[in-house]
Amino acid sequence: MLDPTSYGALNLPQTQVGERVQIVLPTGARTPGRITAIGPPAATGGTGRAGGAGSGGGGGSGSTPSTLLTVRPDLPRAMGADAGVPVQVALTVQSVRQVLAVPVSALLALSGGGYSVEIVLPSGAHRLIGIRTGIFASGMVQVNGPGLAPGTRVVVAS
Numbered sequence: 001m002l003d004p005t006s007y008g009a010l011n012l013p014q015t016q017v018g019e020r021v022q023i024v025l026p027t028g029a030r031t032p033g034r035i036t037a038i039g040p041p042a043a044t045g046g047t048g049r050a051g052g053a054g055s056g057g058g059g060g061s062g063s064t065p066s067t068l069l070t071v072r073p074d075l076p077r078a079m080g081a082d083a084g085v086p087v088q089v090a091l092t093v094q095s096v097r098q099v100l101a102v103p104v105s106a107l108l109a110l111s112g113g114g115y116s117v118e119i120v121l122p123s124g125a126h127r128l129i130g131i132r133t134g135i136f137a138s139g140m141v142q143v144n145g146p147g148l149a150p151g152t153r154v155v156v157a158s
Helices: 052-057
Strands: 005-009 020-024 030-039 067-073 088-090 101-103 115-120 126-137 140-144
Touching: 020 067
Parallel strands: none
Antiparallel strands: 005 067, 020 030, 020 088, 030 067, 101 140, 115 126, 126 140
16 A cells, blocks of 8 residues: 655645545546645655645745645555656635536626626527626636526627
8 A cells, every 4th residue: 555645735725634635646637535634844855755746736836835735545556656756636625516607708807896797688689797706616607696597698708
């Protein structure tokens, strides 16, 4: 079995031991895991497990991580045989269910602040309506506003 792998992050979101995460391998494949420890980084440069692109939250910034996140894969065999391969860890920091969502490219910024979307009425006519936004994720945004219901057609910028 593989040892748990430690990852550093400069801006770690609120997390707790036992929280589920997704480990994103260099191939893009994902495998589930759990946080097993959260704490300050070791005082010495030592293990080599938190170096490279895995530290600092990605991009190989070279910054010293302020928090060390230790993650254990649920399926160690999915990690492969290479112990020093840099990976990314995906945390879900907020989620909602059963909401209306539109592509982010459907949002129109209003000059006074806020957003609107252009809806297509059953007659084929178009109308702008003011909306409130919620969570943004994967190119989509949660929306709420008068005239929006499941199946409402919105215009999306191309």
